[in-house]
Amino acid sequence: MFERHDTDVLIIGAGGAGLFATLHAQKAASDIKVTIAVKGLLGKCGCTRMVQGGYNVALGKGDSVERHFMDTIIGGKWLPDQAMAWKLCETAVVRVRELENEIGCFFDRMPDGSLHQKAFAGQTFDRTVHKGDLTGIEIINRLMEQVLARPVERLEEHRALALIKSNSGDELAGVLFVDMRRGVFRFVRAKVVLMATGGGPTIYRYHTPSGDKSMDGLAMALRLGLPLRDMEMVQFHPTGLLGGENTRMTGTVLEEGLRGAGGYLLDGNGRRFMFDYDESGERATRDIVSRAIYDEMRKGNTTPNGGVYIAMSHLGPDDVRQRFKGMVKRCADCGFDLAAGRVEVVPTAHYLMGGLVVDPDTRTELRGLYVAGEDAGGAHGSNRLGGNGVANSTVYGGVAGDIMAGDVTGAVGDNSLKLLREPDEAQIEAEIARARLPFSRKNGNVHELRLRLMHMMWDEVGVMRTGDGLRRGMKQLQELKAELLETGLPDDDMVFNITWHDWLNLHSLIEVSEVIASAALSRENSRGAHYREDFPDSGKLETSYFTVARRIAGDQLEVSQEPVDFSIVRPGETLLKDEPETLVSARG
Amino acid sequence: MKAKHNRDPLRIASLIHRISGLALALFLPLHFYVLGLALNDAARLDTFLRWTDYPLVKLAEAVLVLLLSLHLFGGLRLLALEFLPWSPRQKAYAAIAAALSFFVSIGFFLSAV
Amino acid sequence: MREAAEALDVKVWRGNAHGGGYRSYSVPAQESQTVLDVVTWIQQHAEPTLTYRFACRVGMCGSCAMMVNGEPRWTCRTHVRRVLDGKRLEIAPLRNLPVIKDLATDMAEFFDKWTGAEGVFHPTATRKDAIAPISPADPMRQLANEAVECINCAVCYSACDTVTANPSYLGPAALNRAWTLQNDERDGAYAPRLRAVSADGGCFNCHSHQSCLTYCPNDLNPTASIAGLKRLSSTSFLRRGRTR
Amino acid sequence: MIGLRLYLAQRLSAFLMAPLVIGHIATMIYAVQNGLTASEILDRTQGSLWWGAFYGLFVGAVSVHAAIGLRAIAFETLNLPVRWLNPLTWTVGMVLALLGGRAVAAVVF
Numbered sequence A: 001m002f003e004r005h006d007t008d009v010l011i012i013g014a015g016g017a018g019l020f021a022t023l024h025a026q027k028a029a030s031d032i033k034v035t036i037a038v039k040g041l042l043g044k045c046g047c048t049r050m051v052q053g054g055y056n057v058a059l060g061k062g063d064s065v066e067r068h069f070m071d072t073i074i075g076g077k078w079l080p081d082q083a084m085a086w087k088l089c090e091t092a093v094v095r096v097r098e099l100e101n102e103i104g105c106f107f108d109r110m111p112d113g114s115l116h117q118k119a120f121a122g123q124t125f126d127r128t129v130h131k132g133d134l135t136g137i138e139i140i141n142r143l144m145e146q147v148l149a150r151p152v153e154r155l156e157e158h159r160a161l162a163l164i165k166s167n168s169g170d171e172l173a174g175v176l177f178v179d180m181r182r183g184v185f186r187f188v189r190a191k192v193v194l195m196a197t198g199g200g201p202t203i204y205r206y207h208t209p210s211g212d213k214s215m216d217g218l219a220m221a222l223r224l225g226l227p228l229r230d231m232e233m234v235q236f237h238p239t240g241l242l243g244g245e246n247t248r249m250t251g252t253v254l255e256e257g258l259r260g261a262g263g264y265l266l267d268g269n270g271r272r273f274m275f276d277y278d279e280s281g282e283r284a285t286r287d288i289v290s291r292a293i294y295d296e297m298r299k300g301n302t303t304p305n306g307g308v309y310i311a312m313s314h315l316g317p318d319d320v321r322q323r324f325k326g327m328v329k330r331c332a333d334c335g336f337d338l339a340a341g342r343v344e345v346v347p348t349a350h351y352l353m354g355g356l357v358v359d360p361d362t363r364t365e366l367r368g369l370y371v372a373g374e375d376a377g378g379a380h381g382s383n384r385l386g387g388n389g390v391a392n393s394t395v396y397g398g399v400a401g402d403i404m405a406g407d408v409t410g411a412v413g414d415n416s417l418k419l420l421r422e423p424d425e426a427q428i429e430a431e432i433a434r435a436r437l438p439f440s441r442k443n444g445n446v447h448e449l450r451l452r453l454m455h456m457m458w459d460e461v462g463v464m465r466t467g468d469g470l471r472r473g474m475k476q477l478q479e480l481k482a483e484l485l486e487t488g489l490p491d492d493d494m495v496f497n498i499t500w501h502d503w504l505n506l507h508s509l510i511e512v513s514e515v516i517a518s519a520a521l522s523r524e525n526s527r528g529a530h531y532r533e534d535f536p537d538s539g540k541l542e543t544s545y546f547t548v549a550r551r552i553a554g555d556q557l558e559v560s561q562e563p564v565d566f567s568i569v570r571p572g573e574t575l576l577k578d579e580p581e582t583l584v585s586a587r588g
Numbered sequence B: 001m002k003a004k005h006n007r008d009p010l011r012i013a014s015l016i017h018r019i020s021g022l023a024l025a026l027f028l029p030l031h032f033y034v035l036g037l038a039l040n041d042a043a044r045l046d047t048f049l050r051w052t053d054y055p056l057v058k059l060a061e062a063v064l065v066l067l068l069s070l071h072l073f074g075g076l077r078l079l080a081l082e083f084l085p086w087s088p089r090q091k092a093y094a095a096i097a098a099a100l101s102f103f104v105s106i107g108f109f110l111s112a113v
Numbered sequence C: 001m002r003e004a005a006e007a008l009d010v011k012v013w014r015g016n017a018h019g020g021g022y023r024s025y026s027v028p029a030q031e032s033q034t035v036l037d038v039v040t041w042i043q044q045h046a047e048p049t050l051t052y053r054f055a056c057r058v059g060m061c062g063s064c065a066m067m068v069n070g071e072p073r074w075t076c077r078t079h080v081r082r083v084l085d086g087k088r089l090e091i092a093p094l095r096n097l098p099v100i101k102d103l104a105t106d107m108a109e110f111f112d113k114w115t116g117a118e119g120v121f122h123p124t125a126t127r128k129d130a131i132a133p134i135s136p137a138d139p140m141r142q143l144a145n146e147a148v149e150c151i152n153c154a155v156c157y158s159a160c161d162t163v164t165a166n167p168s169y170l171g172p173a174a175l176n177r178a179w180t181l182q183n184d185e186r187d188g189a190y191a192p193r194l195r196a197v198s199a200d201g202g203c204f205n206c207h208s209h210q211s212c213l214t215y216c217p218n219d220l221n222p223t224a225s226i227a228g229l230k231r232l233s234s235t236s237f238l239r240r241g242r243t244r
Numbered sequence D: 001m002i003g004l005r006l007y008l009a010q011r012l013s014a015f016l017m018a019p020l021v022i023g024h025i026a027t028m029i030y031a032v033q034n035g036l037t038a039s040e041i042l043d044r045t046q047g048s049l050w051w052g053a054f055y056g057l058f059v060g061a062v063s064v065h066a067a068i069g070l071r072a073i074a075f076e077t078l079n080l081p082v083r084w085l086n087p088l089t090w091t092v093g094m095v096l097a098l099l100g101g102r103a104v105a106a107v108v109f
């Protein structure tokens, strides 16, 4: 019924976190077997590859880890786990040197030969390292090459279906996969497992992440009863491309810099509306602009496809073509004229701040399971700074690799993960049955269900939320889930069956959506990315709390609130001494 | 599946280069053999050369010259591409190479008849 | 209102490593519609078991390349209007790579050759060292920079007739990557890489067809990169292995 | 299947031949004007060290060049197995060199 396979270190996901963990684990102990399993092709899926802006790191010359940390805490509205945020900012310095010096990344330079660091929203210093506006491609290609060149076992187009506990029940024994190409189930036993499937809020009608991401990791953890934090915190990017329901282009990001450079946002009638909402107009922060656009859309002042326009032509089409070459070409390839015309845009779900509860060493509650990257919660609190996403996945991916290798060899830390453990066979069978379910159901339309989920989440659990809406949403999620479980596939061929994987994706997405809606309902204030129209106040900073959700008996979700531990800095305080807090504006 | 881009001028150029090279390589032994005849008997070479007075044979010779010059100029373009700094005007150069070749071989034909 | 009344006449190759053939579908035309959207429509509405690959959908991951009306393309960034032949669209898996199923090919050999061309950075410094100051105006840096933004989509690989004719040929993408590394002053494997790219399947097999350059969706120029490698290897040999 | 040495040999021979072929074509256009006769050819060439070197060089270069060229065609177009490539290259090269050498000898000595 399924194949069995053994390894020492198993890594799920090949984004910044997964690839870095692989390299570090392999380097730390070359005599252990490292296996990386990924839903797509190694290096060619996931969101790290899609990073445009760049990588935040404090490299001196007036900047400091303290400043980066303070920006992260203030950007996250005092919700970040401070130990994690600190480790992120501190380790980013080493990591970026590692990327340049050891991995071979080719970051842009200043005329004097030092790294070029650009400005990015929400930061008091120009600290974003980049390679043009295709930074992610550079990072992932270089990491991919390093992994390809090493004796690492690669399981490509292997989809993780479930985390399998040991038969004693208190450790992880391994992971159940389906080898997508052959349509065969495969149970891989491992001494330690890193989950790095990269979150990714693709549950919204408009979203930016890559198509392979469907929050599988979070759903797998949820089914094991592991705690997820900050799940109400979904970041929306204000300007996603809007090309209608029938194109996969819809939702993809149009660069932030367009607004920064002086682009206009116009409603369906061609009127500039941002100054109705904020005195900075189009240059206001992501959350404000997203909400303003959403508001205009609700008022019906929309473009043919139901969004607003971004217009650049008043800056001179040729200038726009030159300054935003990549964006203009991308739009042109798809039939839009960004330089001289207007392009329809809409806020688009971009990043999930929420994730598993982990410690700064990436360990989880369950022995043998580690989590890094967008799957892990904590580092960003209620809002992630642009440029902190890829820093987070590479920093903690590397940390995970080191820690796991240590735990497996027993060189440091835990000694008892040196042996493979026997799995809970009943759980494997149950998960296989879950995955096979659609083959025993009447043929239905998975795609139509997915659309309904995305519309519903956008309307009820989206940019602006209310208690009533969230409750409506939760009810609909129940219905959608019940319908999905009755929706079958036309054909019982499991070989590279994309529609089957769409079904499995949707199952993960619905399960995690329930958590997002529940956490959003429990937070009765508006913080960072979470906005409640019925509770617009942000709540007291001193008594900040974060939400923790987990599945208890059956499908029941329990959401609790835990106080933020201000272990490094308290609201009202700062780590910055003798320097102005806003270096950038001080410099003009 | 069959590639559609075989109408690309540069692909045609490479095909011409290959065909002309092959034709020359096949013709050359013959050419050497005929010249080698002079070793034993200049008269036999002459009998052969007289044969070349026929116009049709002249035309064939002109075709050979065409092949040789196509291969020559095409080869020079490739050598330039490989050993000189990049130039984006390869299609133009290929066209020039072809034009030169026709020029040379027509020149040959005209002076031969 | 977006629904143009027209329908596209789409043929899609279906099959696996053992063979297959084209099947026809009628797909509603849309105002905004890429080739990937056409394939997606067919999977979502007409042929649920149709297999294809994509991830980023914006030209960054290089996993969606297919043959479109006989030419290799990144499908997520190819508007249907630009490739339509009348109303006809013919979609097939990438040339020069083995098919797994329908439109998905096995890219293993493409990446094996990438590694085979020493397409991997060999460090000369560690994370403890400062980052090397390199002027963006440095000529070598500029050469590397011009060629570095490759998304390994294998469009060039499937456009190249030499790859078709010579299965051991490393191909344009791998060699292009090797070229960027030969111009990267931080790299420490200049000599071994030069050996790798000048071995039997290496850069000398390229006949400068330029199809790679014609089709690269990112406007890279593997032809020039390969010519550069030919020069580097030749001069280094003529100088009896003394490099640079 | 062409590596560094074969490539260099082929390109160097091509470099060498380029002026020779241009010279040859020019001579032919000139010579062919009044029709070709053996004596005319032999008058020009016989006993001439210069023409001897000219054609000798050409024969040497073309043997190398064409042998390697045919090797590529044999492998890529005719799918000749790799193990036959070296014998083929050598055979073609030798045959051309011998026939060519004989021809040069005939017209020069």
Ligand SMILES: Cc1cc2nc3c(=O)[nH]c(=O)nc-3n(C[C@H](O)[C@H](O)[C@H](O)COP(=O)(O)OP(=O)(O)OC[C@H]3O[C@@H](n4cnc5c(N)ncnc54)[C@H](O)[C@@H]3O)c2cc1C
Binding pocket: A012, A013, A014, A015, A016, A017, A018, A037, A038, A039, A040, A045, A046, A047, A048, A049, A050, A051, A052, A053, A054, A055, A056, A158, A159, A160, A161, A196, A197, A198, A199, A200, A208, A209, A210, A212, A213, A214, A215, A216, A217, A253, A350, A351, A372, A373, A374, A375, A386, A387, A388, A389, A390, A391, A393
């Ligand atoms: C368009 C875009 C632009 C961005 N720009 C920036 C930026 O400029 N700066 C910045 O800091 N951050 C940016 N981000 C965010 C950043 O990309 C992510 O936060 C970060 O890269 C996540 O890394 P990761 O390794 O956790 O996940 P990913 O890179 O997404 O990798 C996840 C991996 O897990 C695999 N996977 C998923 N499910 C399964 C499964 N069931 N089984 C097996 N494998 C699975 C995926 O296929 C993928 O390989 C951007 C994100 C997007 C979408």
Ligand code: HEM
Binding pocket: B017, B018, B019, B020, B021, B022, B024, B025, B026, B028, B071, B072, B075, B076, B078, B079, C206, C207, C208, D011, D014, D015, D017, D018, D021, D062, D065, D066, D068, D069, D070, D072, D073
């Ligand atoms: C006149 C000077 C010549 C020049 C500059 C020249 C140049 C070249 C070059 C650069 C190539 C390599 C093409 C490639 O592999 O991409 C080549 C191939 C070749 N040449 Fe020549 N050549 C010349 C004369 C000749 C002659 C006289 C012959 C025949 C006897 C010949 C036969 C060939 C053959 C058979 C090939 C292989 C074609 C292929 O691989 O497609 N060449 N030539």
Ligand code: SF4
Binding pocket: C062, C149, C150, C151, C152, C153, C154, C155, C156, C157, C172, C173, C176, C215, C216, C217, C218, C219, C220, C222
């Ligand atoms: S060189 Fe261009 S065509 Fe080739 S793999 Fe890279 S991006 Fe694709």
Ligand code: F3S
Binding pocket: C159, C160, C161, C162, C163, C171, C172, C205, C206, C207, C208, C209, C210, C211, C212, C213, C222, C223, C226
């Ligand atoms: S198409 Fe092929 S032959 Fe060379 S120039 Fe490009 S690799």
Ligand code: FES
Binding pocket: C053, C054, C055, C056, C057, C058, C059, C060, C061, C062, C063, C064, C065, C074, C075, C076, C077
């Ligand atoms: S889907 Fe990523 S390049 Fe097309």
